[in-house]
Amino acid sequence: MPQTAKKRPAAAKQVVCTHCARVTEVGRRAMSVVCPNCSKRLILEDYKITGYYGVREFATCGDIVVERIGTVAALIKVGNLTVKGTVQGNAFARGCVSIRKTGTYRGDIQAPVLRVESGAKLRGFVRIGKPPADDA
Amino acid sequence: MADSNSDFSTILGADALFKGELKFEKGVRLLGKFEGQINSAGQLVIADGAMLTGDVKANHIRVDGEVKGNLDATQKMELTASAKVEGDLQTARLEVAEGAVLIGRCMVGVNGQGGPSGTQRAPSRDHKATSPPPTQTDAPKVKGNVPEPVGAKK
Numbered sequence: 001m002p003q004t005a006k007k008r009p010a011a012a013k014q015v016v017c018t019h020c021a022r023v024t025e026v027g028r029r030a031m032s033v034v035c036p037n038c039s040k041r042l043i044l045e046d047y048k049i050t051g052y053y054g055v056r057e058f059a060t061c062g063d064i065v066v067e068r069i070g071t072v073a074a075l076i077k078v079g080n081l082t083v084k085g086t087v088q089g090n091a092f093a094r095g096c097v098s099i100r101k102t103g104t105y106r107g108d109i110q111a112p113v114l115r116v117e118s119g120a121k122l123r124g125f126v127r128i129g130k131p132p133a134d135d136a
Numbered sequence: 137m138a139d140s141n142s143d144f145s146t147i148l149g150a151d152a153l154f155k156g157e158l159k160f161e162k163g164v165r166l167l168g169k170f171e172g173q174i175n176s177a178g179q180l181v182i183a184d185g186a187m188l189t190g191d192v193k194a195n196h197i198r199v200d201g202e203v204k205g206n207l208d209a210t211q212k213m214e215l216t217a218s219a220k221v222e223g224d225l226q227t228a229r230l231e232v233a234e235g236a237v238l239i240g241r242c243m244v245g246v247n248g249q250g251g252p253s254g255t256q257r258a259p260s261r262d263h264k265a266t267s268p269p270p271t272q273t274d275a276p277k278v279k280g281n282v283p284e285p286v287g288a289k290k
Contacts, residue, residue: 031285045285046285046286047283047284047285047286048283048284048285048286049283051283053283062286063286065286113232113234113235114232114238115231115232116229116230116231116232118212118229118231119229120230120244120245121244121245122230122242122243122244122245123243123244123245124241125240125241125242126239126240127238127239128232128236128237128238128239129220129235129236129237129238129239130237
């Protein structure tokens with residue numbers, strides 16, 4: 001009797017599209033996919049910023065860490081955002097925005113959770129808590 | 137940190153409704169409802185279930201309850217998991233616990249002077265008005281300016 005190889009379940013994870021906010025299932029090792037709902041490209045990687053990075057929009061379903069020597073000037077759409085350096089721009093996070101003691105944030109923040117360490121600087125309009133139902 | 141009622145010289149009880157201006161030196165624990173202004177050099181605790189409507193200026197503010205108004209803490213402000221704040225915050229240090237709800241403008245830093253340059257530009261309340269129009273994500277496409285993804289996910 002031939003031996004049947006044990007089929008492992010496909011390693012998949014669910015991500016929220018940064019454009020249409022719908023949940024999509026993607027491969028665990030995928031680095032970017034096209035959202036089946038809005039047909040836009042989704043970045044799934046984590047980023048660590050150690051220099052100046054200025055763009056119109058910086059979106060990823062993963063996490064962004066702005067290191068102490070890093071500076072980001074962009075509209076940020078992210079899972080979790082950690083700021084140890086400087087960020088200027090609005091941020092929409094699905095998870096936690098954490099501003100460490102060396103961090104400086106200038107811009108608006110919308111996130112379920114905000115952590116501001118002692119010594120951090122923050123200036124902007126913040127909306128913390130459960131996102132409104134009609135907000136994408 | 138003063139948590140129990142005995143650590144406060146003044147306590148506004150859960151069944152109290154205070155309207156007007158309140159000034160104190162040491163500490164006040166608010167358990168009931170307050171409408172008006174508070175000016176203090178001490179500590180103010182807005183307990184869970186308490187409701188404060190108005191502007192507050194104090195040295196140390198801890199919010200467990202609900203606040204509608206502007207808060208100005210000279211030293212430190214704490215928002216616990218049960219806190220609901222709708223208004224502008226100005227403080228030197230801010231702690232927001234997971235579960236807290238905060239809607240308002242924030243100025244956190246030394247004397248509220250956020251940012252290294254200390255500029256006084258007031259950000260707009262309207263996200264959509266100040267945000268660039270949503271575009272296709274261009275982060276990885278920019279040459280010479282691309283952050284390297286963390287290799288941990290490989």
